[in-house]
Amino acid sequence: MKTALIIGSSGTIGSAVFRAFKDAGYETEGVSRSTSPGMDIDQPDSVRQFMADAKNYEAIVCAAGNASFGALDKLKEEDFRLSFNSKLAGQIRIVQYGLQHLNKNGTILLTGGMFAFDPWPETSVLAAVNAGLEGFVRAIAKEVTDGRKVRIIHPPLVAETAKMIGTDPSPWPDAAIVAGAYLNGVENGEGEAILYVNGYTPKAPETY
Numbered sequence: 443m444k445t446a447l448i449i450g451s452s453g454t455i456g457s458a459v460f461r462a463f464k465d466a467g468y469e470t471e472g473v474s475r476s477t478s479p480g481m482d483i484d485q486p487d488s489v490r491q492f493m494a495d496a497k498n499y500e501a502i503v504c505a506a507g508n509a510s511f512g513a514l515d516k517l518k519e520e521d522f523r524l525s526f527n528s529k530l531a532g533q534i535r536i537v538q539y540g541l542q543h544l545n546k547n548g549t550i551l552l553t554g555g556m557f558a559f560d561p562w563p564e565t566s567v568l569a570a571v572n573a574g575l576e577g578f579v580r581a582i583a584k585e586v587t588d589g590r591k592v593r594i595i596h597p598p599l600v601a602e603t604a605k606m607i608g609t610d611p612s613p614w615p616d617a618a619i620v621a622g623a624y625l626n627g628v629e630n631g632e633g634e635a636i637l638y639v640n641g642y643t644p645k646a647p648e649t650y
C-alpha cells in the first residue's frame with residue numbers, strides 16, 4: 443500500500459488533504475505539534491527526531507507553517523523571525539530530513555500560497571516566504587535523485603478560511619477542492635514543480 447505523511451493534518455487544508463489521500467487508498471499518517479509522536483516544524487530537532495523514527499513514504503505533504511500578516515511599518519523583527527523560521531525554514535527542514543524517508547519516485551509537496559503571485563496589502567512578508575519557498579523548490583530539483591520530486595502548491599484563500607475571517611467565501615474553492623489539487627500534485631508524476639489550484643493561477647507575465 444502507498445504511504446503518505448500529512449504534516450498539519452488537523453488544519454483547514456491539512457484535514458481535507460488527509461481525507462483526500464485516505465480516500466485515494468493511501469495508508470495515511472497525520473502529524474502536527476499536538477499529535478503523539480508530534481512534529482514542530484519550527485524546531486529543527488523536532489523534525490529531525492520525528493523523521494529519524496519514521497518509516498518510508500511515497501508522499502510527504504506539508505500543510506503547516508506560520509507567517510505574519512501586517513503592514514510593513516507595523517511588523518517587528520519578531521514577526522520576521524517567526525515567518526522565516528516557521529513557514530519557510532520549517533518546510534525546508536521537512537525536505538532536508540524527509541528526503542531520506544521518501545521512496546524512489548516519491549513526492550514531497552510543500553505549501554506556499556497565492557500571495558506569492560497575487561499579493562494583497564499587508565501580505566508582504568507572507569509573500570516573501572511563499573516566493574522564497576518557490577525558489578527553494580526550483581533549486582532543490584537539481585539535487586534530488588532516483589525520480590524523487592519536491593513540489594510546491596500555491597493555494598488561493600479557501601472558502602472555510604474566508605468565512606472564518608469574515609469575508610465573502612463565494613469566490614474561493616472549498617478545502618476539499620484544494621485537497622484534490624494536492625493529491626493530483628503528488629500523483630501526476632511528470633511536469634512542473636510549481637503547482638496551482640485550477641482556476642487560481644498567475645496571469646502570464648508581461649515581456650519586454
Ligand SMILES: NC(=O)c1ccc[n+]([C@@H]2O[C@H](COP(=O)([O-])OP(=O)(O)OC[C@H]3O[C@@H](n4cnc5c(N)ncnc54)[C@H](OP(=O)(O)O)[C@@H]3O)[C@@H](O)[C@H]2O)c1
Nearest residue numbers: 450452453454455474475476482483505506555599600603
Ligand atoms: N487557509 C487558507 O486559506 C490558506 C491559503 C493559502 C495558503 N495557506 C497556507 O496553508 C498552510 C495551512 O493553512 P491552514 O489555514 O490550513 O492552517 P490551520 O487551519 O491553522 O492549520 C494548521 C495545521 O498545521 C499545524 N501546525 C501549526 N503550526 C505547526 C508547527 N509549527 N509544526 C507542525 N505543525 C504545525 C496545526 O496543528 P497543531 O496546532 O496541532 O500543530 C494544524 O494541523 C499555511 O502555511 C497557510 O499559510 C492557507
